[in-house]
Amino acid sequence: MTAPRPGRRGLVRPYVITEGRAHPTRDTFDLVTLVIATGAEPGALSPEKDRVLRLCRGGALSVAEVAGHLGIPVSVTKVLLGDLADDGLILTRSPVPSARPTEPRILQEVLDGLRARL
Amino acid sequence: MTRDTLQAWLWCLAAVALVVVVLLVRERLAVVRLRRRITELEGLARDRDEALRDLAEVRLPALLDGGPAAAANVPVPPSLVGSGYALSLAAVIRSFTTSVETTRARADRTARNALKASMRALQGLANEQQLSISAMQDRHDDPAVLQDLLEIDHTNAQFGRRAQAIAVLCGSWPGRQRAASTLLDVVRGATSRIRDYRRVEAHSQVGSGVISRAVEPVVLAVAELLDNAARHSQPNTTVQVGIQPAHNGAAIVIDDAGVGLLDQEVRRAGELLSGHRQVEIADLGDPPQFGFAVIGALAARYGFRVSVDTQSPYGGVRAVLFLPGELLTRVDEEPAPAQSATPVRSAARPAPAAPAPAPAADAAPAVTPPTALATTANGLPRRRRRQLGAHAAPVAAAPAAPAQESAGRSPEQAAAMIGAFARGTRSGRAAGEPAPAARPEPAAPPAPAAEPPADEETLTVRRPPAAGTPSAGSRPDHEGNPAT
Numbered sequence: 129m130t131a132p133r134p135g136r137r138g139l140v141r142p143y144v145i146t147e148g149r150a151h152p153t154r155d156t157f158d159l160v161t162l163v164i165a166t167g168a169e170p171g172a173l174s175p176e177k178d179r180v181l182r183l184c185r186g187g188a189l190s191v192a193e194v195a196g197h198l199g200i201p202v203s204v205t206k207v208l209l210g211d212l213a214d215d216g217l218i219l220t221r222s223p224v225p226s227a228r229p230t231e232p233r234i235l236q237e238v239l240d241g242l243r244a245r246l
Numbered sequence: 247m248t249r250d251t252l253q254a255w256l257w258c259l260a261a262v263a264l265v266v267v268v269l270l271v272r273e274r275l276a277v278v279r280l281r282r283r284i285t286e287l288e289g290l291a292r293d294r295d296e297a298l299r300d301l302a303e304v305r306l307p308a309l310l311d312g313g314p315a316a317a318a319n320v321p322v323p324p325s326l327v328g329s330g331y332a333l334s335l336a337a338v339i340r341s342f343t344t345s346v347e348t349t350r351a352r353a354d355r356t357a358r359n360a361l362k363a364s365m366r367a368l369q370g371l372a373n374e375q376q377l378s379i380s381a382m383q384d385r386h387d388d389p390a391v392l393q394d395l396l397e398i399d400h401t402n403a404q405f406g407r408r409a410q411a412i413a414v415l416c417g418s419w420p421g422r423q424r425a426a427s428t429l430l431d432v433v434r435g436a437t438s439r440i441r442d443y444r445r446v447e448a449h450s451q452v453g454s455g456v457i458s459r460a461v462e463p464v465v466l467a468v469a470e471l472l473d474n475a476a477r478h479s480q481p482n483t484t485v486q487v488g489i490q491p492a493h494n495g496a497a498i499v500i501d502d503a504g505v506g507l508l509d510q511e512v513r514r515a516g517e518l519l520s521g522h523r524q525v526e527i528a529d530l531g532d533p534p535q536f537g538f539a540v541i542g543a544l545a546a547r548y549g550f551r552v553s554v555d556t557q558s559p560y561g562g563v564r565a566v567l568f569l570p571g572e573l574l575t576r577v578d579e580e581p582a583p584a585q586s587a588t589p590v591r592s593a594a595r596p597a598p599a600a601p602a603p604a605p606a607a608d609a610a611p612a613v614t615p616p617t618a619l620a621t622t623a624n625g626l627p628r629r630r631r632r633q634l635g636a637h638a639a640p641v642a643a644a645p646a647a648p649a650q651e652s653a654g655r656s657p658e659q660a661a662a663m664i665g666a667f668a669r670g671t672r673s674g675r676a677a678g679e680p681a682p683a684a685r686p687e688p689a690a691p692p693a694p695a696a697e698p699p700a701d702e703e704t705l706t707v708r709r710p711p712a713a714g715t716p717s718a719g720s721r722p723d724h725e726g727n728p729a730t
Contacts, residue, residue: 138376139427139435139465141403142383143396144443150393159674175430193670201383202673203392 142204145176150203152210159202162188162221163209170217176200177208177217184218293323294331301335309339309346354526361527362416365409369421372406385676400443407439407469411540414466415525420544424461428577429489429496429569432456436468442476442485450489452496455577456569463544464569467552470537471500471565479504479562486560495570504562507554514538515554521546549573 165184195205430450483503521542551568558564
């Protein structure tokens with residue numbers, strides 16, 4: 129991951145962004161965890177949290193994408209997301225596992241059954 | 247006969263006696279005159295000794311210690327006024343002063359150059375180290391590792407600041423070209439470089455930012471002020487930073503709840519902060535106090551003002567850094583996608599007039615060449631000019647925007663979308679794979695080797711996918727998921 133904003137990124141260091149914390153308040157974040165803004169009205173937020181909320185307002189974003197947009201490490205993003213989730217500002221969802229391909233035989237049987245009923 | 251002879255003898259005797267008396271009297275007078283003269287000369291010699299001793303024991307040492315002002319007026323004893331001796335003394339003092347000044351200047355210059363060179367070397371190392379720390383922060387997902395990295399990063403930032411401050415004081419440029427940043431980011435950037443960063447609370451009422459050229463110097467000056475504030479106040483107090491609009495500019499106000507400054511210290515600080523006087527390294531005390539001198543040098547060079555002569559409402563010092571309007575600019579950091587996208591587009595490439603709603607796949611390669619040029623050998627993005635143009639031109643370029651608006655998705659927008667997609671994928675892969683083998687990225691991804699940095703670049707400025715239509719393109723598969 130190359131830094132998106134070369135200038136701005138190095139300016140505010142991650143420990144200032146997280147106030148020195150490295151451990152997220154919850155351990156539920158994965159790279160592909162989806163986050164979405166709840167729409168609750170936030171109080172005063174740091175610029176990064178503010179941006180996360182704005183990003184997530186348009187729809188769900190994965191943790192990796194949020195980190196990419198903010199140009200900060202994923203692990204730092206997780207700390208921010210943990211805070212936001214604690215404040216009830218975002219919801220998280222695990223990605224929906226892709227469905228296991230159903231056997232054609234069962235589908236065929238269902239189809240047959242439906243046809244028989246109609 | 248005998249009588250005559252006797253008489254004659256008597257006359258002779260009388261005449262001799264007279265002569266003797268006359269001679270005696272003359273002698274006496276001469277002795278008195280000589281004695282007076284001797285006394286006079288003794289006094290003169292004493293005065294000269296006195297003046298010489300004064301010169302050797304008082305005046306020249308004072309000259310050595312306190313500079314030429316100490317010996318500027320030369321009081322000579324009244325007996326010596328106007329004499330050649332006094333003139334020679336003055337000449338000695340003059341040439342001594344000159345030689346002291348020359349030596350001092352040469353020593354200061356040598357010290358400055360030596361310090362500057364070594365500090366710049368250290369600064370370079372600190373910057374390099376920061377890059378590798380940043381890379382490690384990206385790479386490691388374990389909070390325990392991150393915690394350590396944050397601490398190293400913090401120490402490194404302070405280390406870099408110290409080296410940078412001394413280098414600046416020795417006449418070096420602050421280095422580190424940065425993009426124009428909001429005032430709040432500037433203050434937080436400064437906060438990043440001090441020991442007690444957790445005690446700083448910053449509030450901003452100003453949306454504007456600092457122009458690219460002035461970001462680093464202002465960050466450095468604010469960092470020195472914050473460091474002073476935090477260092478001279480109790481560890482359990484906070485340092486309040488307010489960013490306020492002001493007439494023809496903006497002010498960064500730093501309040502601490504510390505011990506404050508004495509009148510004399512305020513005066514000295516004011517002198518140093520004005521930056522009018524070239525500060526000699528030797529004047530900074532032992533251990534040297536660089537802070538105010540560095541700020542003064544930066545303020546004079548970049549045209550902002552700093553004062554520390556007010557008392558903070560919390561009891562300590564209130565430091566005010568005033569940035570004139572010339573150093574401020576508008577920073578389009580936050581989304582407002584339509585607004586931020588159009589000026590940049592028209593500023594960056596006025597001609598293209600995007601002929602048709604080009605499909606994204608076609609548009610992307612069109613963007614790649616100019617940005618690919620702007621990457622360094624290591625693949626690090628280096629696209630300063632364009633952002634500068636974006637900030638400098640928005641007003642003038644605005645009218646051109648609507649014309650292009652109707653042309654549908656511009657190449658940049660398309661590139662930004664693809665960039666977002668590519669970056670998401672890449673970051674996912676990079677962080678997902680435990681083996682750092684994924685790192686040597688310039689060679690690893692076969693096709694888009696040159697492309698990704700370019701995409702991110704275009705993405706950084708106008709970042710449209712935050713909301714609205716482009717987002718649908720950038721993350722098509724996530725969009726539907728929460729609904730299901």
